[in-house]
Amino acid sequence: MKPLIQKYAPAAAGLLGNYKDEILGPMWLGSFMFSSVKQIKQLKVRDAQAKKRNGASRAKRGGKRC
Numbered sequence: 867m868k869p870l871i872q873k874y875a876p877a878a879a880g881l882l883g884n885y886k887d888e889i890l891g892p893m894w895l896g897s898f899m900f901s902s903v904k905q906i907k908q909l910k911v912r913d914a915q916a917k918k919r920n921g922a923s924r925a926k927r928g929g930k931r932c
Contacts (some may be wrong), residue, residue, distance in 0.1 A: 882889050
């Protein structure tokens with residue numbers, strides 16, 4: 867995919883003409899929001915896994931905190 871983008875991106879930028887900023891701005895914002903949501907979901911999964919591990923280790927100790 868990357869070679870295609872490198873090959874055709876400059877030509878596509880010329881097709882946008884005067885509306886380049888109006889098109890690329892929302893595209894950038896959408897990309898930023900997508901990656902942010904993806905990262906937040908990954909962090910939530912990691913937090914849930916950490917809680918699960920901590921709960922399992924507490925159960926082995928009889929529910930006592932260290």
